[in-house]
Amino acid sequence: MGIAGSRTEATRGGIGSVMTLLSPVRSMASAARLVLPACAITVISLGLLIEPTVATAGGMRADQGLQGKTEYCMECHGPSARGFVGYYTMPRLAGQSPEYIRAQLAAFADQTRGTGFYIRLAKVHALNPGLREALANYFGGLNIPSSGSVGSSAGETLYQQGAPEANVPACVACHGPVGRGTGAIPRLAGQLASYTRNQLANWTKERGQESRASDTSAVMIPIANNMSKSQIDSVAAYLSSLK
Amino acid sequence: MKLISSALGTLIILLGAVTAWAGEPETSDFGQRFVSQNCSWCHGVALQGYTTAPRLAGQQRQYIEMELMSFKNHVRDNPLSQEVMWGALQRVDGQVARVVAAYISSLDARAANDGNEHLTGSGLAIYRDGDAADNIPACAACHGPEAEGVGAIPRLGGLSYRYLKRRLAEWGEGYHARAAYPMSAVASKLSDDQIEAIASYLSFVK
Numbered sequence: 001m002g003i004a005g006s007r008t009e010a011t012r013g014g015i016g017s018v019m020t021l022l023s024p025v026r027s028m029a030s031a032a033r034l035v036l037p038a039c040a041i042t043v044i045s046l047g048l049l050i051e052p053t054v055a056t057a058g059g060m061r062a063d064q065g066l067q068g069k070t071e072y073c074m075e076c077h078g079p080s081a082r083g084f085v086g087y088y089t090m091p092r093l094a095g096q097s098p099e100y101i102r103a104q105l106a107a108f109a110d111q112t113r114g115t116g117f118y119i120r121l122a123k124v125h126a127l128n129p130g131l132r133e134a135l136a137n138y139f140g141g142l143n144i145p146s147s148g149s150v151g152s153s154a155g156e157t158l159y160q161q162g163a164p165e166a167n168v169p170a171c172v173a174c175h176g177p178v179g180r181g182t183g184a185i186p187r188l189a190g191q192l193a194s195y196t197r198n199q200l201a202n203w204t205k206e207r208g209q210e211s212r213a214s215d216t217s218a219v220m221i222p223i224a225n226n227m228s229k230s231q232i233d234s235v236a237a238y239l240s241s242l243k
Numbered sequence: 244m245k246l247i248s249s250a251l252g253t254l255i256i257l258l259g260a261v262t263a264w265a266g267e268p269e270t271s272d273f274g275q276r277f278v279s280q281n282c283s284w285c286h287g288v289a290l291q292g293y294t295t296a297p298r299l300a301g302q303q304r305q306y307i308e309m310e311l312m313s314f315k316n317h318v319r320d321n322p323l324s325q326e327v328m329w330g331a332l333q334r335v336d337g338q339v340a341r342v343v344a345a346y347i348s349s350l351d352a353r354a355a356n357d358g359n360e361h362l363t364g365s366g367l368a369i370y371r372d373g374d375a376a377d378n379i380p381a382c383a384a385c386h387g388p389e390a391e392g393v394g395a396i397p398r399l400g401g402l403s404y405r406y407l408k409r410r411l412a413e414w415g416e417g418y419h420a421r422a423a424y425p426m427s428a429v430a431s432k433l434s435d436d437q438i439e440a441i442a443s444y445l446s447f448v449k
Contacts, residue, residue, distance in 0.1 A: 064376075072378035075425040076385070086385030087393045118388040119381050123372040 066134050069127060073135065076124075080144050083192040088119070091195040098133070098140035100186040105132045116205050146243040147190060155238025158231055167226045171235065174219075179242050184216050189242035196236035200224045268338050274346025277339070281331065282347075291353050295323060297406040301352030306397040307344035311335055321410075321418040354401030358443025366444025369437055379432055380425075382441065390448045400448035407442035 073093070078084035083092035093101065105125055107113035114121030127135070159179070162170035171188070175181050179189035188196065199206055203224035207217060227235075267273065278290065285296040292298035299307065313319040314328040315335050335343075358366075370390070373381035382399070386392055390400035399407065414423070414430030433441070 064378075068378050071428065072375070072380060075380040075429055079424065084385075086396055087387035087391075088384055090384060118371065119383050120372050124375055124381050124384075126375040 064128070066131065066138065069131055069135060070138055073139070081139050081142055082144050082147070083195065085192065085194055088117075089192055089194045089198060092191050093139040094142035094144045095190065096140055096187050097181050097183060097185070098136035099183050100181065101136035101139060102132050103184060105136070113207055144190075147192075147240060149193065149240045150237065151241030152234040152237040154230075155234035155236070158235050159238055163227075163231060166228070166231070168223060168231065179239055188239045191236075191239055193236040193240040196239055197232055200227055200232040200236070201229070268342045274343050277343050278346060285327070289353075290347060290350055292355065292403055292406070295406070295409075298352060298355065298402055299347050300350035301398065302348055303392045303394065303396065303398050304344045304348035305395045306392065307347050308340045309395050311340040311344065312337065315340075318419060321413045352398075352401055354449050355403040355406075355446045356401075358404035358446035359439065360443070360447070362440040362443040363447055364444075366440035366442070369441050370444055374437070377432060377434075377437075379437065380429060390445055399445045402445060404442045404446035407445055408438055411438045411442065 074081050076084060076086075076090045077093050078090065081093040084090045104113065105127070108121050108125040109129070111122050158168070159171045159175075162168050162173075171179075174185050175188050176185075179187065181187040201224075203220055207220075282290060282299065285293060286299050287293040287296070290298065290300040310319065311332055312335070314324060314332045317325075317329055319328070369379065370382045370386075371388075372383075373379045382390075385396050386399050387396075390398065392398035411430045411433060414426045415433065417427065419427075430438075
């Protein structure tokens with residue numbers, strides 16, 4: 001549609017003759033630069049005529065019950081709570097230990113976790129404490145397929161045997177043979193690799209529980225600190241591939 | 244006769260919705276030529292946006308590429324997409340989309356600054372932390388603390404208040420884009436006041 005348009009040989013004749021006819025128009029246009037293409041005029045007219053009607057609030061917005069809340073959670077934590085990598089990585093909740101989820105919700109609320117973020121995690125996780133158990137059970141009961149991500153044999157070795165020379169114990173001792181965790185110890189199997197990497201690399205900063213830890217997560221502080229970047233990367237990749 | 248031919252010729256050219264292909268995508272200035280011949284008419288000379296056509300300059304490369312194909316494949320279906328963008332991009336293909344997106348994303352972007360200044364505080368609050376009481380997630384979780392976006396998630400900072408308001412309303416009305424989880428559900432829950440605040444705040448973000 002550009003007047004500057006195609007100059008290929010095939011169209012030179014046609015364009016050339018039309019250009020001649022247009023010369024008074026072209027000189028006006030180039031002089032004044034006030035001629036808007038018809039499409040722009042159409043677009044502007046349509047824009048001025050359209051009055052967007054905003055959908056009235058209702059449904060999930062007003063639903064402070066379980067379903068409204070689970071939908072809300074999954075808008076960040078991904079469809080079926082499989083996790084979502086946005087600007088930040090929101091971890092997978094599906095299949096997570098309900099006791100662990102409840103403990104995290106409590107930690108967000110009393111700010112023993114997540115105080116170092118741009119987003120105030122206490123605010124986004126604010127909910128009626130009576131819903132904690134229901135939410136935790138809901139997400140804990142979600143079964144989802146394996147992500148199919150590529151694992152890591154080095155990561156598997158590290159997970160099963162630890163790295164004694166670096167004072168890194170074997171993860172299997174607490175997190176179980178296939179990373180399912182139990183009780184207060186979280187499931188790691190199938191967790192998003194970027195989330196696991198972030199947690200291990202920044203444990204003190206991310207968890208904020210160093211001096212106020214009342215749960216068992218304090219045990220991770222020296223472990224995470226002792227892990228090298230390549231160890232973190234490999235074990236995170238291994239865990240993300242587990243079902 | 245000559246005057247009538249001139250007018251007719253002008254009309255034919257100006258009304259033509261055929262995109263002018265600017266040579267082969269491999270040439271180094273293909274992106275710039277494509278944009279100047281096809282996009283700047285509506286999106287502005289420096290792609291800063293003009294009335295209903297949003298700013299494209301400085302947008303996330305992957306997002307632009309995705310949206311170009313989304314228009315071509317008729318996935319993004321809000322009214323102006325159907326009326327203008329489907330025709331404009333009917334001949335685009337994956338390679339063109341990639342090259343053009345890379346060029347557009349490299350352009351400097353200016354903030355529209357056209358929102359309601361008095362609402363930027365409340366807009367920031369929703370953008371940053373959402374509103375758990377209304378089940379509104381924090382926009383920043385996906386779109387970033389500076390509304391810069393990442394990957395296929397668009398940059399919102401500095402987009403026109405009018406454009407953002409319209410898009411949030413359209414999500415709420417059920418219009419689609421290609422990979423827009425979870426925008427339909429999120430926008431459906433926003434009140435008029437929340438949309439006003441968010442769109443205003445974002446229009447000022449550099």
